[in-house]
Amino acid sequence: xxxxxxxxxxxxxxxxxxxLSIMSAASLFVGVMDLTPADIFRGDTEKLxxxxxxxxxxxxxxxxxxxxxxxxxxxxQQLCMNKFVSPTTGATISCSKFGILMALLFMQSSTLWSxxxxxxxxxxxxxxxxxxxxxxxxxxxxxxxxxxxxxxSNIVNGVTSYFAYRFEMTQALSSWETGHFSMVLRGRYEIVxxxxxxxxLAFIFSNHFNIVGMGKDFSQNLGVNYKFVLFLGLxxxxxxxxxxxxxxxxxxxxxxxxxxxxxxxxxxxxxxTLVDTALLGALFVLVCDVIARVxxxxxxxxxxxxxxxxxxxxxxxxxxxxxxxxxxAIRAIAKKGGEAA
Amino acid sequence: xxxxxxxKKYDGKAVVDSVSFEIPKxxxxxxxxxxxxxxxxxxxxxxxLIAKDAGMIDFDSKDISKWKSRELAKRLAIxxxxxxxxxxxxxxxxxxxxxxxxxxxxxxxxxxxxxxxAIAYMELGEFEDRFIDExxxxxxxxxxxxxxxxxxxxxxxxDEPTNNLDIYHATNMMKIVRRLCDELGKTVxxxxxxxxxxxxxxxxxxxxxDGRIAKFGPVSExxxxxxxxxxxxxxxxxxxxxxxxxxxxx
Numbered sequence: 001x002x003x004x005x006x007x008x009x010x011x012x013x014x015x016x017x018x019x020l021s022i023m024s025a026a027s028l029f030v031g032v033m034d035l036t037p038a039d040i041f042r043g044d045t046e047k048l049x050x051x052x053x054x055x056x057x058x059x060x061x062x063x064x065x066x067x068x069x070x071x072x073x074x075x076x077q078q079l080c081m082n083k084f085v086s087p088t089t090g091a092t093i094s095c096s097k098f099g100i101l102m103a104l105l106f107m108q109s110s111t112l113w114s115x116x117x118x119x120x121x122x123x124x125x126x127x128x129x130x131x132x133x134x135x136x137x138x139x140x141x142x143x144x145x146x147x148x149x150x151x152x153s154n155i156v157n158g159v160t161s162y163f164a165y166r167f168e169m170t171q172a173l174s175s176w177e178t179g180h181f182s183m184v185l186r187g188r189y190e191i192v193x194x195x196x197x198x199x200x201l202a203f204i205f206s207n208h209f210n211i212v213g214m215g216k217d218f219s220q221n222l223g224v225n226y227k228f229v230l231f232l233g234l235x236x237x238x239x240x241x242x243x244x245x246x247x248x249x250x251x252x253x254x255x256x257x258x259x260x261x262x263x264x265x266x267x268x269x270x271x272x273t274l275v276d277t278a279l280l281g282a283l284f285v286l287v288c289d290v291i292a293r294v295x296x297x298x299x300x301x302x303x304x305x306x307x308x309x310x311x312x313x314x315x316x317x318x319x320x321x322x323x324x325x326x327x328x329a330i331r332a333i334a335k336k337g338g339e340a341a
Numbered sequence: 342x343x344x345x346x347x348x349k350k351y352d353g354k355a356v357v358d359s360v361s362f363e364i365p366k367x368x369x370x371x372x373x374x375x376x377x378x379x380x381x382x383x384x385x386x387x388x389x390l391i392a393k394d395a396g397m398i399d400f401d402s403k404d405i406s407k408w409k410s411r412e413l414a415k416r417l418a419i420x421x422x423x424x425x426x427x428x429x430x431x432x433x434x435x436x437x438x439x440x441x442x443x444x445x446x447x448x449x450x451x452x453x454x455x456x457x458x459a460i461a462y463m464e465l466g467e468f469e470d471r472f473i474d475e476x477x478x479x480x481x482x483x484x485x486x487x488x489x490x491x492x493x494x495x496x497x498x499x500d501e502p503t504n505n506l507d508i509y510h511a512t513n514m515m516k517i518v519r520r521l522c523d524e525l526g527k528t529v530x531x532x533x534x535x536x537x538x539x540x541x542x543x544x545x546x547x548x549x550x551d552g553r554i555a556k557f558g559p560v561s562e563x564x565x566x567x568x569x570x571x572x573x574x575x576x577x578x579x580x581x582x583x584x585x586x587x588x589x590x591x
Contacts, residue, residue, distance in 0.1 A: 081425050207446045211438060214428055217421040220390055222441045222492075223414030267429040267472055271446075 068195030070281025073255025084146035086255035095126025206270035253311025347396035371539035374549030414442035439491030479510030
């Protein structure tokens with residue numbers, strides 16, 4: 001039984017991996033400038049240049065974004081014991097944007113790195129404040145937690161807009177308002193790679209996150225330092241978010257829906273779901289990006305728009321499923337999975 | 342384990358005051374008393390879930406607060422009701438966490454064997470790949486106990502283990518507690534509301550009243566008409582069933 005289940009758990013990972021590889025390769029040849037695999041094999045230097053300077057960086061940025069945001073969401077959901085918490089609904093993204101604005105305001109010649117640092121510090125502070133608040137006020141209804149997060153996040157956005165307006169920064173900030181990959185070129189996006197070591201770090205500590213997600217008493221029983229792991233996990237989530245937001249801008253929903261979809265099928269043990277979550281996240285962002293590039297070609301839509309549309313529909317689906325059927329709906333899926341195994 | 346002069350204050354008011362007792366090894370000890378008598382707080386302080394304001398908890402001739410968390414987790418386990426029950430972990434994944442204090446994220450073959458044994462001991466074999474949120478309350482409780490068995494500690498602390506269980510499951514739970522002590526040689530300390538369960542299944546009873554110990558001793562010494570009436574302020578009758586004192590109150 002265990003052996004079979006083990007095989008099955010690798011099966012989904014393999015399928016996602018193959019799908020992602022195919023989509024990644026295909027996405028390299030979608031864009032305004034014509035580029036075909038034949039061009040590459042012919043050794044056309046101009047086309048190769050296009051591939052290396054624009055298409056490949058864009059692909060890598062997309063993969064890092066998808067993996068990073070969904071893993072950040074996974075960590076936050078586990079640590080907050082709430083399936084509706086994510087960088088979007090936990091105010092991490094909005095605080096991260098606020099940090100970027102602060103960097104623009106206070107450092108005349110802010111580099112990508114200094115903006116990322118500001119972004120990280122504010123994302124961390126904001127996430128901490130939010131988590132502190134929801135732990136202080138124990139909400140009976142789980143939906144209240146993300147609602148509080150959304151309110152908090154709107155307040156932060158309001159303050160950001162105020163300062164941006166006041167200091168005539170609205171235009172500079174607009175680049176981060178809606179996430180898009182059109183500015184991703186070699187030399188100005190590499191910071192998103194930070195997401196990868198952070199994901200590895202998250203994987204190493206995944207059992208700790210699981211234990212902390214079971215509650216304070218549970219952690220204490222197993223000798224796990226609750227506060228330290230909570231701090232570590234939120235820092236990782238904030239750092240991933242900040243490194244992505246500073247390059248791509250705000251991208252919502254990924255951290256919210258991807259971990260939920262994977263958990264429905266594979267449960268909550270992070271060791272078993274983290275890789276799938278990362279792969280599905282990357283696949284989701286990639287598909288959205290290709291749609292964004294194709295829909296009104298030769299122009300392109302900001303990816304945030306596509307992610308927002310698809311994401312909100314999926315989110316409402318998940319919400320209804322959790323609200324109406326409660327645990328029953330999830331049980332039905334799990335049973336199906338159990339029988340298949 | 343020896344507890345001496347334990348003190349806990351909330352808002353300047355002592356909820357636990359000069360509590361001292363010695364926990365006999367390899368026995369089942371029940372902490373009973375009315376609501377707010379301090380029994381759960383004492384349990385919390387023994388397990389370090391609650392910080393004590395004064396006093397000493399001597400565990401292997403070292404104060405419990407001086408123990409490293411991970412080392413303590415190999416010697417003493419605590420199970421409370423405050424666990425996240427929505428987490429979709431399989432029974433096996435949950436039980437495997439019991440080995441965490443020993444080998445962390447890299448369980449060995451020996452760990453797997455211990456996990457298998459713990460699952461078998463709690464008769465959870467057929468459920469081992471089911472998610473804990475799909476189980477009944479009684480089954481889930483058994484899964485948690487299996488985890489504690491895998492944790493392989495000398496001391497097991499249970500905070501109201503029969504809470505939210507019906508008579509059938511609660512009675513089974515108490516039988517499990519007895520087996521943990523008799524078959525596996527554990528020292529089990531539990532907080533109980535049901536005094537008859539305490540009387541029937543434990544070796545010692547520690548009765549609390551107003552943050553102090555009203556009476557501590559073998560079951561027969563504590564389960565008397567006078568002591569119980571004094572603690573709970575209601576009338577009691579004591580009956581003898583299978584040589585054990587059971588109570589009727591009205």
